[in-house]
Amino acid sequence: MSNKNPIGLFDSGIGGTSIWKEVHALLPHENTVYLADSKNAPYGKKTKQEIVDLCFKNVDFLLAQNCKLIVVACNTATTNAIKEMREKYDVPFIGIEPAIKPAANKTETQTIGILATKGTLNSELFNRQVENYSNVRIMEQVGYGLVELIENGKIETEEMRNLLKLYLRPMVEAGMDYLVLGCSHYPYLIPEIKKIIPSTVKIIDSGEAVARQTKSILEDNGLINSSKEKGKTIFYTNSDASVLKNILGFSENVFEKDF
Numbered sequence: 503m504s505n506k507n508p509i510g511l512f513d514s515g516i517g518g519t520s521i522w523k524e525v526h527a528l529l530p531h532e533n534t535v536y537l538a539d540s541k542n543a544p545y546g547k548k549t550k551q552e553i554v555d556l557c558f559k560n561v562d563f564l565l566a567q568n569c570k571l572i573v574v575a576c577n578t579a580t581t582n583a584i585k586e587m588r589e590k591y592d593v594p595f596i597g598i599e600p601a602i603k604p605a606a607n608k609t610e611t612q613t614i615g616i617l618a619t620k621g622t623l624n625s626e627l628f629n630r631q632v633e634n635y636s637n638v639r640i641m642e643q644v645g646y647g648l649v650e651l652i653e654n655g656k657i658e659t660e661e662m663r664n665l666l667k668l669y670l671r672p673m674v675e676a677g678m679d680y681l682v683l684g685c686s687h688y689p690y691l692i693p694e695i696k697k698i699i700p701s702t703v704k705i706i707d708s709g710e711a712v713a714r715q716t717k718s719i720l721e722d723n724g725l726i727n728s729s730k731e732k733g734k735t736i737f738y739t740n741s742d743a744s745v746l747k748n749i750l751g752f753s754e755n756v757f758e759k760d761f
């Protein structure tokens with residue numbers, strides 16, 4: 503395995519680019535390959551076995567590109583399939599999980615909100631994590647429809663605002679002071695979310711923590727790319743590339759590919 507080999511990242515779609523941005527900002531010399539499985543989005547509605555099978559397909563693709571480490575840039579995939587991926591493959595995996603811990607430790611109102619997919623909120627991994635914070639009121643809300651709108655490029659729309667109001671207002675009324683974004687698509691909703699919740703409510707996502715963890719695992723395994731050149735990135739999507747290009751804000755090295 504060469505240190506110049508890329509880091510592979512995948513998500514059910516374009517949302518995991520929010521994680522890619524953090525990884526790329528912290529590790530600018532690393533080469534990366536990003537896979538958007540948009541054809542199969544949303545994962546959040548699928549069964550555990552369906553999610554595991556899709557993850558295996560994505561990992562096989564990334565390993566065929568010689569990836570040295572895989573970032574599962576999807577909470578739904580991590581909470582349902584990281585164990586199975588780690589058992590099947592030798593490469594190191596970094597997963598992403600809703601950041602309940604920092605929110606539960608810092609809340610002053612003892613009330614936090616979490617917005618995530620049904621697949622994440624129903625997973626065993628997530629529910630085990632929640633059990634550690636029985637002293638805090640954790641208001642769980644499935645973000646029905648949000649990923650579909652994001653995947654269709656409909657972020658700044660009336661439809662999106664109405665759904666967000668429906669999901670967030672009860673949390674605000676209950677006095678939440680931390681909102682955890684438990685889906686890698688949701689950081690793209692922050693400007694819309696801020697229009698609905700008071701400025702005193704802090705929004706937490708896990709992107710930066712995933713990037714720090716990626717760096718530390720690369721260091722531990724002697725896999726850091728010591729090149730001084732900017733890393734190369736390739737993005738693949740099995741759906742319409744224009745939505746991916748739009749969310750990235752550039753179109754170089756973004757390709758449609760059936761996988």
Ligand code: DGL
Pocket residue numbers: 513514515517518543544545546547575576577578579619622649684685686687
């Ligand atoms: N971006 C994903 C997550 O972090 C999944 C969205 C979905 O496909 O349902 O959970």
